[in-house]
Amino acid sequence: MDITQFTKKLKELETEGKSTQELYNEISSLAMSLALSKESKPAEKNAYYLSMEFLIGRSFFNNLMELGVLDETREILARKGIDINVFEEIEDAALGNGGLGRLAACFLDSAAGLGLPLHGYGIRYKYGLFKQAIENGFQVELPDNWQRFGDPWSIRKENEKRIIKFADMTVTAVPYDMPVFGKRVNVLRLWQAEGSEEAQRISEYLYPADDTEEGKLLRLRQEYFFSAAAVGELVEKHVKKYGREFEHFADYNVIQLNDTHPVLAIVEFIRILKTDYKVGFAEALRIAKKTFAYTNHTVLPEALECWNADLVKKILPDIYALLIKLYLTQKDEFALLKCSAEEAADMAIYSSDRFSMANLAVFVGKSVNGVAKLHTEILKDSLFRTAYKYYPEKFQNKTNGITQRRWLMLCNRELSELIDKAIGKEWRTDISELSRLGGHVPAITDEFTMVKAAKRKQLFEYISRHEGIEIPEHFIVYSQVKRLHEYKRQLMTAFAILEIYKGLKDGTIKNFQPSVFLFGAKSAPSYKRAKAIIKFINEIAAKLNSDEETNGLLRVVFVQNYNVSYAEKIVAGTDVSLQVSTAGLEASGTGNMKFMMNGAVTCGTMDGANIEIVELAGKENNYIFGAEVDEIERLKTEGYEPEKLLKTNALHNYAVSSLIDGTFSDDGTGCFKELYDALTAGASWHKPDNYFVLHDLQSYVEALLKINADYQDKKSFAVKQLKNTAFSAFFSSDRTIKEYARDIWNI
8 A cells, every 4th residue: 555545545434423443443554554565675684672661652643644644644534524633532552651661662763764673572561551640639540551442553463472481380472563664664572471360460560569579570570571582583583594503693683672671681592592502601692792782771779670589590490590600600701800809799690699680781781881971971980880991892872862753743843844944844854954943043033932832822721621720821831741759859849849939929039920830750659759749749739729829920730641642742832841850860861852852941950961952052041050960979978968958048948848847738648757857867778868959959949030030031032942952953863773773783
């Protein structure tokens, strides 16, 4: 089928009396027929991206755009009396938690767009992360049945299923293929676990709670399940095409491990070669060292997986034995390198009855990359300092990126058309052309201001429909939307809002441009402090939004069930992007890039990719505050006493004391008191205010007020915003993928 035939069939499609779901499935099936007619020839060498998460979002609009038929579909449906936006009620495929999974989706999009053979492997979860509801200010988790409208964008490949063996059960891994459209059609293959009721649990939920042994075993099963299915298939395909000569396996295949979740793929690869094909252990390891590459996404210890050896031995005895053998091999190599005992321990795969997945990935991987300049330097200077000393050639940086197709062309048609008008359409196929926009900024600021106003209006209408909250169109939009974690410091934004509120109430803040602070975030179900922060923000929202003295100037909204589709509206309608993590802890961030591309200024710390945003777009066009990494390290060493700050700063004391002085209610749960104690007294596992919220709060409030004052010169502020868009081309995932393809994958 070609586009002409697709258009003809769509015109002939009977729509009368059909539900949104029926139309969605019929149009999607037509589009799939069009897509599969473009199927690409197999490449000689392919890259494979193994990831626990692929946060695809809603496929309908994006895939129609990639196939070049979105506008035609919109027009044909309009002639039939159907607004294409009715399909926005279709569920997102929420098969990810945040940046890790969205990055994986952007990478697949960019590779297809560039014609590069990159394919994904993951898990086809029955339920997405969870559907978030807010009840009485608290997060409530509901099952996210993302398939309830059907799944027309996946193809079940019954004949390509695989058997995955554990010591106590056998599981069938059934692949579902999602085509990824662009210059070539690549494939995201998601494995569904079938068999016994216990086996099916493996692909039931993303990130099941792991605070029990049963939960830990389930997570271990998940990670082995999809990793083993992927490498087993790749080895089998190689044998069918090239025979049992594995010497050249890495000439045809490269496997990128997206964080530590798929690292067991390394051990399974060695096991298959050794057990099924009688390749010697040393040779199998040598081949693995040429095949696998590892991306690190975090320096937080809790996110660097270490598996209890007894758990591995219990359900994966062969993998346990190989991990021990790898550890002994590693020890021999370290002895040859003349590592000290301390250095060997720092890089050890096995220590204190635990297996370190990060150390395994670094030892075997041919490449280890961070995801922003600062993050990579921290890996080399701190987290993997010893490994960098002995294996410096492995380490490189690959600053993250986002796909401009979804995050500008699709979610912001108005801005895209303004860019077309200013510089032509070449940027749509070569994103580097976007930098030419910088030379047109003064001439199009008035039109840009109109575009931003239109996107704000659309956002506010969306919020009105979904949250039942009205926001006046002239409000500035400050947005902090991301996973809820203490280091991301949503709590600091809450305190800053309270300080601004007090200033408005007592008259010390004057000439304030009306503003709304938008939050969107999900907390892990068992993360009590994060859930307490959600409740606190919602308490603040209820108080401020009902205060008639100030609600014409300041409002707060916490959107429910933040997801990719919500993000598409928020990034396009936001004026100020809040990226306020503690310096040194945000590996990169990609939300910051989406906001930048859509013409928002960044108010943030010198952390992650914020540093590169400021380098490119200029400090004068963004708002930087807070301690930098060296100061944070000094405070950790020399000591830091947040209680002293509270005693000397009345505004800080007002904001923080609101947790415990009765201003806000936590419904008797004690969760606000626990937040207060974490800031002022610490806990058994950390010092007081270990994310330096109170240290950075003063400079944060000052930055927010500076933005508010600057915004009153709308033309000058629009220049800042447009310059961010003009310099955002670097943050396209097209650039990132080209670097991976050139420097790591050789595809």
